[in-house]
Amino acid sequence: MTITYPRRLYEARGFFLMAEAMDLLLDRYTDITLCFAGEIDNEKVRRELDRLISSYPGRISYCLTDFDDMATVYRTSDVVVIPTLYSEGTSLSLLEAMASGCCVVATDVGGLTDLVIDNYNGVLCEPTVASLTEALAEVIEDTEKRARLAACARETAVASFGKQRWQQKWRDILKAHLDV
Structure with missing residues (x-):
């Protein structure tokens, strides 16, 4: 099972929180891997990433992935974590x-709570090591719940933010302002 931390790796985005939680989880679950995909913010982050990679050989990967290639990263991910502080x-x-x-x-x-409905289309947790570790352990252990959350996440994204909805909103705006 692959857990992914996408985009910029930096402190405010919860990089060190994620690193601490993964130290606990990688020791507990031998069948999980972790992928960091994005830009490294500073040398302190780089050193911690290097420590993780050397501590868990073959279980942690890093790639500098540009915007257009993120879909490939998500396709290989089972769980994606956004641990913003x-x-x-x-x-x-x-x-x-x-x-x-x-x-x-x-x-x-912040705005993460506008997208995730806890235990419907994802899991929300407090920005602490204990809470993040517990939330991740829950979806690691419960494959049925993980699959249900993933399906509802996709359904939410497509229904609320899909291209058809976006096009209709623009048609409505143009019609209201241009008397089309």
């Missing part, structure tokens, strides 16, 4: 993961 607007990486049919685990902060 403070506040975030509408998370593109969260929407992408949901649209790709991934089970999502996100912290209960």
